[in-house]
């Protein structure tokens with residue numbers, strides 16, 4: 001339940017990287033500010049601030065959202081995943097993270113958190129995406145450094161790893 | 170390592186050393202820097218392109234909630250030298266009596282939040298008196314144009330060598346002119362043909378994702394602490410010391426990871442204002458520009474290039490004269506340096522008997538243009554290698570054959586006094602021609618174009634120092650000033666150290682950059698990381714290695730050359746000795762750190778046109794296979810092949826990524842990416858309207874081939890990368906369009922509208 005007071009203050013409760021959290025915030029607070037400045041989760045990057053570049057992508061109920069342009073109160077009751085939530089307890093990297101590391105699918109790294117989360121959402125939707133599908137999905141975020149090829153290859157590699165794991169289970 | 174042993178770390182398939190922090194979100198950028206009590210700065214920008222500032226009334230802003238300080242032009246009175254710029258100090262920290270472009274900074278506020286700072290800015294009243302605006306170079310060069318600077322700003326012309334010269338303010342609204350000449354112009358008389366062509370080059374914005382941002386703290390006792398997203402912390406420190414008259418030893422510039430720069434993050438950007446506000450308030454001040462403000466802060470140079478090239482009937486090039494105009498915008502920034510490079514490089518990779526080149530920096534009422542990946546070489550290659558193709562076709566010679574005939578040979582000095590070219594350029598051209606299918610028969614409206622981009626690399630007069638130290642238990646510290654901006658410098662330079670020290674890459678720690686403790690470096694630019702800093706780093710590591718072996722030899726009663734290292738043990742024949750106990754034994758229980766320094770700088774040489782010979786030559790080869798739809802003018806790229814020569818690839822995926830990133834940026838420039846102005850107003854200065862390449866824009870097939878020709882001056886034969894593959898893409902595309910549909914476009918970008926109107930004009934649509 002959100003409770004709104006007159007001065008724009010608001011209490012919100014949501015699931016963050018699998019843990020329930022609640023926070024007092026304001027109605028004008030963006031999700032990226034809430035995460036970065038109030039919760040010190042600085043892995044969510046902000047670049048354009050206008051829903052264009054996707055650097056700030058986080059997953060809300062599994063779907064990529066631009067945290068820079070999402071109000072904090074919009075995630076009330078939902079489940080938010082940030083880059084900090086992808087590693088296992090023991091520090092094992094998620095297959096997408098591991099593939100990005102292995103393929104050097106980053107340079108400056110500023111788009112990387114968003115790209116990895118975007119790729120996670122893509123792989124949840126399509127287990128074995130073809131190149132065209134990967135291209136289409138990845139096109140919602142800007143990477144100014146890599147030329148995208150290595151990112152696409154990393155997503156393919158992650159899909160393979162994940163498929164392999166599933167087959168083994 | 171010993172010289173016969175195979176390399177273990179260089180060229181190995183290993184993860185970049187910044188992989189883990191970047192894929193987990195742990196990497197920290199200047200954007201993330203924060204301090205308790207920090208204030209936020211914002212600036213008011215001019216709404217006029219060119220105007221006198223009659224009055225700035227900030228009284229209402231000062232009374233706004235959360236506001237701690239407001240600065241306007243009058244506050245510059247307490248700054249000893251409140252202007253900056255590379256060769257010419259013409260950009261004021263804040264506009265005083267005049268604004269020179271829409272977006273010029275007029276006032277600054279520090280407040281508790283960015284919101285409060287913006288609210289306060291809205292209350293500042295500025296009274297302007299408009300002056301005639303100069304939206305482009307034609308307007309600025311007109312007889313009756315007003316001077317953008319009534320008085321000449323302070324500036325210098327650097328020392329040049331044989332054939333080069335520079336001049337400050339040679340004429341109206343030209344802040345700098347560079348000229349180069351070699352050989353006798355009378356050879357034009359021997360030529361069978363002389364061709365004159367003009368080319369136009371549109372301007373891009375870098376669109377680095379991490380904004381221009383710094384956190385400045387002017388502490389008590391005039392001690393300055395600055396964390397900033399910047400490519401050249403040491404020159405920045407020098408500028409700040411000069412502006413505020415503070416000793417360099419009291420300035421600490423920290424540079425964490427940088428989220429992209431592509432040239433833009435050189436020299437002062439946000440720092441002087443943040444420092445003034447911090448001094449005023451005694452609080453740390455964060456100053457972060459929005460992406461929209463980024464567009465108004467630094468851009469590439471738009472250019473007009475006129476070439477006159479003399480040639481024999483068989484395609485042998487004889488002479489080239491050129492005149493390049495660069496639109497420098499309102500302030501000189503790095504324009505003189507870019508002019509030097511554009512002017513120098515415009516002859517391209519070919520042999521001439523005579524070259525004469527002039528490049529002028531024209532001041533206009535546009536955002537200041539500065540360094541951009543390729544640094545004048547992109548403009549130069551666009552014109553140069555388009556014209557070579559045009560000439561070949563006019564003479565009925567195959568353009569590839571014409572290039573092959575005229576390319577400077579491996580090891581041949583590019584021009585008199587220069588270093589020898591350190592790549593076999595024919596080999597590279599052959600490679601991309603084969604890969605792109607140059608010889609294959611083609612369908613209608615389909616064409617293949619080739620091009621070669623060529624630039625001197627490693628910077629002019631650029632020194633680099635490095636230090637390596639090893640703790641008693643073998644942990645290696647690397648200290649050097651190369652900024653990790655995405656190019657993989659931390660990895661590659663650490664690999665060099667690991668290779669020399671015979672230890673795993675994970676044992677080498679690249680220490681955080683702090684100008685107080687990090688050895689001096691001129692900046693992360695000019696593809697100098699491996700070619701210049703790499704040499705300094707290798708020397709530092711070799712010095713440490715030698716000291717360690719010397720010590721071990723004395724302890725073991727042998728000679729250093731009988732020993733080798735292996736992950737902090739020393740191997741002597743069949744014996745292996747752990748080094749830590751040996752060091753403890755020798756130096757006493759607390760241990761000892763071996764420390765080595767390395768330095769590199771090309772020697773000064775007055776016979777070299779730019780005063781030092783080029784450290785290396787950065788060459789980018791491109792081949793494009795495309796179709797043109799004659800109904801719409803739409804260009805469809807079937808295949809783009811680019812190649813660079815890494816000399817030796819220290820890290821293969823890093824090299825590949827550099828070339829792919831550069832080539833895609835070049836493809837954007839070729840086809841659509843540009844800043845669009847309506848007069849002096851930028852109309853697409855934000856992420857949504859400014860089109861950059863996305864994954865969906867990738868060519869059907871996109872290949873970057875890393876050559877390792879082995880002739881580089883860097884460690885293990887390496888040379889610099891990262892700019893080369895951007896250079897030849899636009900010209901290769903234009904060359905392919907001509908082959909496909911027989912029309913020649915000489916103005917970038919090569920939009921469908923332009924292709925179509927060229928087709929209509931030629932009666933081919």
Ligand code: FES
Pocket residue numbers: 045046047048049050051052053054055056057066067068069
């Ligand atoms: S920062 Fe949110 S979309 Fe660009």
Ligand code: FES
Pocket residue numbers: 106107108109110111112142143144145146378428429655
């Ligand atoms: S790695 Fe720099 S923007 Fe993608």
